[in-house]
């Protein structure tokens with residue numbers, strides 16, 4: 001990755017003005033957390049060529065072979081922990097929009113934290129908060145994009161559910177250019193978020209969503225719930241209509257969602 005090229009082409013006001021680049025890390029989120037504790041500025045971005053222990057939610061592993069885009073953004077928002085999912089939604093909207101605009105591919109967002117193309121995951125997002133009581137001291141938004149590697153770089157058990165931009169486009173993408181656009185888009189939505197204009201993000205998310213009005217199964221706190229994904233609320237929580245007509249709101253942190261196509 002040519003970090004100098006990113007620095008020269010980045011058109012953001014503050015995001016990514018400080019980029020920390022590594023050939024290999026355990027997880028960019030972990031490195032970002034340490035840097036945040038050391039007091040680096042909001043908007044610092046950690047980028048790595050590969051992660052040895054990339055993280056998904058609930059302690060799951062995120063595969064991060066060379067050629068991908070593995071980055072974490074350090075933020076210091078005024079945020080209650082229960083609002084964290086909004087940053088997942090914001091990041092997934094930013095990623096899906098760039099993929100649509102740049103490559104004319106129909107990228108869709110899946111609650112709470114994925115971007116899919118043809119129902120296969122091309123990007124995963126992990127927003128984590130370092131908290132003080134119920135408020136976030138810093139938030140780390142990790143974004144992992146399957147960019148320039150073949151599907152064979154992923155373990156066999158993921159090949160049916162995962163894809164990469166290279167596989168779909170049959171060519172490599174300009175990762176530096178993509179990162180510049182992604183940071184610009186993320187900054188735009190984050191500024192809206194900071195000004196309290198969450199409805200813009202939520203309405204964009206709904207337009208890009210592949211789950212609304214579909215039958216879904218949720219595993220949540222040891223329980224299985226089935227119903228229709230009806231909407232998301234102002235905090236980004238998922239609203240599900242159960243068969244018996246009752247409505248349930250689901251917080252993302254401990255929920256895993258499967259969608260019927």
Ligand code: ADP
Pocket residue numbers: 056057058060061062063064113114121122123124125146154158161162163255256257
């Ligand atoms: P889920 O999407 O299943 O709710 P997460 O959002 O926590 O779970 O993402 C982690 C999961 O994503 C892993 O358990 C694995 O199934 C899948 N996965 C791991 N690495 C990749 C990757 N690079 N691309 C696509 N899917 C991946």
